[in-house]
Amino acid sequence: MSARQRLLLWVLLMTGAGLWLWWASSTRLQFETDITAMLPQTAPDAVTRQALDRVESALGRQGLYLVGAPDFATARRAAEAFVAALREEPGAPTDRPVYASAALQVASDPAQLDAAYGDARLLLLSANDRARLQREGAQPFADAALQALYAPAGFGPSGLGRTRAFADDPFGLYGDFLLQLLPAGGKLAPRDGILTLERDGGIDVLVNATLADSPFRLAVQDRAMARLDAALQAARATAPGVTVIGTGVLRHAAAASRSAKREISTIGSLSLAGVLLVFLVCFRSLRPLLLVLLSLGAASVVSLATVATLYGKVHLIAMVFESSLVGLAVDYSIHFFSDRFRNDKPWTGMDGLRHVGVPISVGMATTLLAYCSFLVPPFPGLRQMALLSMTGLVASYLTVMLAYPALAGSPPPASKPVLALRDRLARLHRPRPALLGVLIAGGAVLLAFGLARLQFVDDVRALQSSPANLLAEEMQVRERLGGGLDTRFFLVEGRDAETVLAREEALRDRLEALRARGLLTDYNALSRLVPSQARQAENAELLARTVYADGGALARLDATLGFAPEHFAQQRAAFDAARALRITPEPLLDTPLGAALRPLWLGPTAHGFASVVTLSGVREPGALVDAATGLPGIHLVDRVSDISQVLAHYRRLASLGLGGALLIIAGVLAWRYGPRHAMRHLLAPLGGALLTLATLGALGIPANLFTVLALLLVLGLGVDYSVFLHEGDASRPTTLLAISLAGLVTLLAFGLLGASATPFIRSLGLGVLLGVAWTWLLAVLAAAPPRAYVKMPAADAGAPPS
């Protein structure tokens, strides 16, 4: 194929890719920022997935803020200013506000609950009262009630606590039941109808702000954060000493995408600047510079178009990774143009193609092989990174192979400094045996020491990070509220709604025991508001046997106080009438409290019915596992631990893959170059990987799945180096120069990734950084001629033998 035909083919391909991207970006390209979307799906079945979605969407959109001041009036004024600023959004359509609701948390109105329960309230028992009635009978309740009646101002154990007249709820059982429905375990006290939190030196007003859409959407983040910043300012401007602290996914998500965006631009532009600098210095001409930009452009267009088509959503973290792809995609261009430096004779693009075409084809094939291993784990984010990289590499490879020959023109021969560098590299030869021995011994010590100390940490929490100030603030809020919502929850399933409620109750009995032991602060479950029919019947039976028994505690108390005998008969009749009643979920779900619990109810599913029991303030995760054992239809969903286990699993799998890839590559090399050479070519990639791990171990940096994946990448590069050096043996100094330049650019790009704020990108970057450095060193050492053999082919460089 002539250079012109190649160019024509390339133009056709790229026009197609451009149109494709234009179509894809206008119809479906979106950016994803949810870090969990990058992680593997761990839900074993559809119902668990539904539960996870529900928990994440219901709670992920919610933000809780504590607006504090020294006194209540100021705190309230500040909170109102805060809410007003959240709500007003200048210039935005009023029908689609970014905050679906933002308000001071209003204390709920018990009258609505009274109405919803009706006379059936007589059958309601709090967990504590139920246990106590079962254990000790009704007499302690009667004693406490009597004491309260004579206590000053009625202020005694059950005096002020009552919600109804004595005759209607003599033992305060209904009052106790209502009390356990209070938020935050009663830490929040209502004042003028809003929930407040008194603390030393001030008072906080609770503000609840719920987003209309997912906080992981970039558009939502921008709008919501702008409102939040204005609201924080407005609150603090009301009076000196006003503080606002809060929790919620929004700010973490916004911080993550902000740092990702920053990294895309800094890493992208710095590695591009590095590439341009290398090209300017080495090739001293505009044309290679423009051409490398062309190949990088082609790489971006093709890779984005592919991912947009396959996934629809491109993850921001994958974009961070892609911004360093520059460092890889540029390799082929460097090899191509470095060929110009073989000698001073006139050179055309077709010459370059003839010389480097085969090595870069073999190199690309092995690199693609290495990337294929990224596709194996079901890691959406990783697959995106691999796809971005593979398609980008193919595009830049095709640009070099198809467009460069026609467009390369005739760049000037090597400049003096480049020649000097090339000749210096060419004079490198194997160190003296003594020095070699020392180097090998040093390497061996590093390997032994580092590998022994190497640690693998697969905890997914180590792979996510938020700014320290946000985490500190969240801790503060959790402390004040007595423990925030846990990421773990229980999924309760059953064939019908009644079974689900009854199973929740069985679980709650165990959770109450954990609470009593201080292992759990609180939990939330619909059955707290709506007892199962079975539980209602049980309560009725228990109450009939204890409180309402003839001649029982209540009858005796009535007599002691001096009520007429008919009074107890009336109370008993009211209770007997209530026994025929049953509380059903519907009217209660319509109360404000019910509406807050509604997200926990998954309703009908593929297996029947399901609900979620959320937890807060978990002190001992092991106790949760025990709480679910032996109970049918209940299991603990612990996504963090599931993901960590998956990470560990794939880390082991990837390590096996690394070994497998080495074997395959060894096979390919042995087939092409013979076993002896293959061994030598393997020295760099294999030694590089081991030395990287050893270095991390020696530095005390834990390794993880992403380190292993970085090593897979390095394996591809290392084989490239060896292959280039072998295939380009005839022009060894030039090849050496080329791989050194390429290594330098890769080092630069991935070194920048090593500075990423996202821990797993950092692991990847650090792995590649160390890997490339070691691999390059080993490749050069392995390819260095013995000291005796230092004669250069005269045509190549004319470097004087040393």
Place this chain on the structure above:
Amino acid sequence: MKRLLLALTLACAPAVAAASAASASASVSAETVFAHPADAATIRAALVPVTARLAAAQSISGPYQQKKYLRELPRPLLASGDFTFVRDHGITWRTTTPFASELVIQRDALVQRDANGQEVRIDAAQQPAVRMVARIFFAVFSLDFAELEQLFALSLQQDGGGWQLGLQPKQASGTIDAIIVSGRNDVERVRLLERGGDRTEIEFQDTRVSSSAAPAARAR
């Protein structure tokens, strides 16, 4: 212990505190004092003789008698004992009949001891509601109108040398619909009108107001 905790929280919990308008109006509207709303400054000016004495008081103490009227119960439940209020320390209620018990209310804690010496202590750190209960008690005892105005809608009725101060909670508290404090030179009677028709009346006689803090030790 647990029940006391629950009771305290509930005392100030709106989740359970909504006074039903119907039952509230029946007992409260019968009281003419609520027809005379007034602000703190007016009331303070009108009650100068009483407030001046109380403002200087370091401690207030004396016997009390309590009558508790329950709906459907023909005669009231009687209790009596004595109390000591020490500014900045707290209030101690010692009940002697029908059985002995002691209740100490402090700004950040509440302690109850029964005849057997059994003690229940609740700190505001565990139960923020204790603070609210203490605020109400302290404000009523020292007639701190500025504080009272934050918690209640105030009203005042005077005739001859006597006065009636009406307090309606801005934030419904437990079953209390309204409080009426009445007296001449001292606070003589406090009536708590409760939801559902119950009510509590506490009468104070021979109240001693001291401007020295000597009995402070008694309000442990």
